[in-house]
Amino acid sequence: MSTAITLALLSLAAAGVLDVSFKRYSRKARSRGTYLAICGAVWGVLQLGYYFAYDIGTSFDANTIWFGTSAGLCLAMANLTFIESLGHLNVSVGSTIYRLNTVGVVILSVLFLGEPIGIFKVLGLLVAIVAVWMLYDSPVGKEVYEKVAVFLWLAILASALRAVFGVVAKAGLNAGVNAETVLLIYAVSWIPAGLIYGILRERDIKLSRENIAYGTASGIILCLVANFIIGAMKLGDVSTVVPIANMSFIVALVISVILGMEKLTWRKSQAVFLAGVAIYFFAQT
DSSP, X not given: OOHHHHHHHHHHHHXXXXXXXXXXXXXXXXXXXHHHXXXXXXXXXXXXXXHHXXXXXXXXXXXHHHHHHXXXXXXXXXXXXXXXXXXXXXXXXXXXXXXXXHHHHHHHHHHHSOOOOOHHHHHHHHHHHHHHHHHOOOOOOHHHHHHHHHHHHHHHHHHHHHHHHHHHHHHHHHTTOOHHHHHHHHHHHHHHHHHHIIIIIIOOXXXXXXXXXXXXXXXXXXXXXXXXXXXXXXXXXXXXXXHHHGGGHHHHHHHHHHTTSSOOOHHHHHHHHHHHHHHHHHHTX
């Protein structure tokens, strides 16, 4: 197994834990904007602390700033549109649409980065789509669709922006940007995104013991997710490592079942199995 695949799997595992943390946080009426801002702040502090501890330098050259800011903006917009869509959609609907950014990542990376597309990658993508679809268990009728159509499109926009983020981040790495600096920029991008959402949409940026606790824990995990996936991108194709990392629902589902947050149905078991098959196919590319 290559180092890139290993790092993608580590990102998958950490992202699964992060998914559960956000899901538990969202079960009550708490400020999602504040949560995002705290996550970004904690991630940024940890990133800087790591650089200082190991004397790792950063470089704010024009190339790094351009790619870092562009990708960071896409990430911030993806976060904002996604959490707004979740305010009006069933979580399973919004999350299913968001996970399909895998499709956008593969298509965009082939078109704009010239990454190869082989039989194993195609099979992996098709199986991954089916696996994600198997998680979707909330049919949207015509009447319901008319009420939430705007927010369905917001979830689709969030998915597209997340795909663009992955491709722009990889393009930056290909162009020789300083990976340490762009990671810091990505972390910082969460802070204004969260504050903007909290102030303009929720009109609530109050700190509480709960959002500080959840935000801090999630920020630590988020730091791991980001460093693992950027490390994987540096060594492998984004059209391979991101789809693998996007199968994080495997870990999230297992943890949720253990904690009694979800029941393991036959349909979800099939989704987990198919996700494993998809990962196997992507790992062969």
